[in-house]
Amino acid sequence: MESKQVKVDGPLLDFLLESGHYATRTRARTAIKAGAVTVDGQVLKIPSAELKAGQTVTWQSLAARKSVKDFDLGGSGSDSSKSAKAPYEVVYEDDNVLAYIKPAGMVFASPKPQVKTSFTAMKSWMSISRPKCECIQFVNRIEKESSGISIIAKNLVWRKHLQDEWQHFQRRMYVLVEGHLPADDVLFCFNQEEGKKKRTKHEFAYRTMRATPAHTLLKIEAGFEHVPLLMSGLRRQQCLLIGKGKEMPDPLGRSGLHLFGVDLVGPEGEVIKVKSRVPQPFLNLMKGGKGPKAEPNWKRKEAHGAGRSGHRSEKMQSSSRTDRPQRSEYSNEKKHR
Numbered sequence: 001m002e003s004k005q006v007k008v009d010g011p012l013l014d015f016l017l018e019s020g021h022y023a024t025r026t027r028a029r030t031a032i033k034a035g036a037v038t039v040d041g042q043v044l045k046i047p048s049a050e051l052k053a054g055q056t057v058t059w060q061s062l063a064a065r066k067s068v069k070d071f072d073l074g075g076s077g078s079d080s081s082k083s084a085k086a087p088y089e090v091v092y093e094d095d096n097v098l099a100y101i102k103p104a105g106m107v108f109a110s111p112k113p114q115v116k117t118s119f120t121a122m123k124s125w126m127s128i129s130r131p132k133c134e135c136i137q138f139v140n141r142i143e144k145e146s147s148g149i150s151i152i153a154k155n156l157v158w159r160k161h162l163q164d165e166w167q168h169f170q171r172r173m174y175v176l177v178e179g180h181l182p183a184d185d186v187l188f189c190f191n192q193e194e195g196k197k198k199r200t201k202h203e204f205a206y207r208t209m210r211a212t213p214a215h216t217l218l219k220i221e222a223g224f225e226h227v228p229l230l231m232s233g234l235r236r237q238q239c240l241l242i243g244k245g246k247e248m249p250d251p252l253g254r255s256g257l258h259l260f261g262v263d264l265v266g267p268e269g270e271v272i273k274v275k276s277r278v279p280q281p282f283l284n285l286m287k288g289g290k291g292p293k294a295e296p297n298w299k300r301k302e303a304h305g306a307g308r309s310g311h312r313s314e315k316m317q318s319s320s321r322t323d324r325p326q327r328s329e330y331s332n333e334k335k336h337r
Helices: 012-019 025-033 118-129 156-168 224-236 280-285 297-336
Strands: 002-005 037-039 056-059 090-093 097-102 147-153 170-178 186-190 201-211 215-220 257-265 271-275
Touching: 012 025, 012 037, 012 056, 025 118, 090 271, 097 118, 118 147, 147 156, 156 257, 170 224, 170 280, 186 224, 201 224, 224 257
Parallel strands: 147 257
Antiparallel strands: 002 056, 037 056, 090 097, 097 147, 170 215, 170 257, 186 201, 201 215, 257 271
16 A cells, blocks of 8 residues: 655545556546545545645555456456456567557547547556556557557657658558459559549559458458558459448458558667467358459459350351341342242
8 A cells, every 4th residue: 555645735536646656547547436545544436536735645556456357447357467468469579569459349549538448458457567668659540340450669769660650561451352353463443532534543462362152351461541442442343341331241240351460660670570360250251261262253254255255156157047048049039030
């Protein structure tokens, strides 16, 4: 337990943030509501309660605090030890960065303290299990409906560098679509907001990982900022991105996007390759599918067109055969006349 006398009048929450060494307002507010803070020996559960100079505030220290369900915003349920389980899967960590998998359906970050987010959970866990971190700040964002690798910087130098250079890092995504594409090709996309005469063509290399009669799982070299371009290119190939938009098919209750690979380059040129696995919902939907080659739409159209042209040529040949005798008989009658 730690105690301190109030020197200046003010709210209990502000005092605890300044003197209690809590990482966020959410953690301090949760501790107060859990009954872990007393004022002059009396438990006070109102974060906005006004303190008077001379009062003594007592709270549980971070080092000695036991696992309390309300404290653990990430669900780890353990005390401040480095072996405590992270709230989400950690796929890479060193002295400068940490990478974890943000699940689909979870808000990544929010300015509202009452909103539970994946970053808040990770920050709360790191503030206990990684107390030597200079700072805990996120580098990239991932939308709520999607999943993928989220990077957290442990110091300001790496945070600024990674955010400034993020657009230049190579990123790879799993993309789940309804329809089929030619295997291992390039997807050509155009910005719909540009004029028709001056539209810029964008190319995205992809691989066909697996295909079922209805869906295809692709591996594309792109980031989340490229999704609008990808959607326009997929529409041109008669494919729809799963779960992205009200009119799109939604068999999984989430988007068909997962950021599975990021190649980071540090301030001194060091290369860090971060990878993750295919999400289990993707594998469940693609169960029984064959890969890597799927029959593309253009090939099916070509075969269908060839069948129709062949049928048409046969009809022309048969009609020409039946017409010839009629023309010859008519010509013979004309000669006899």
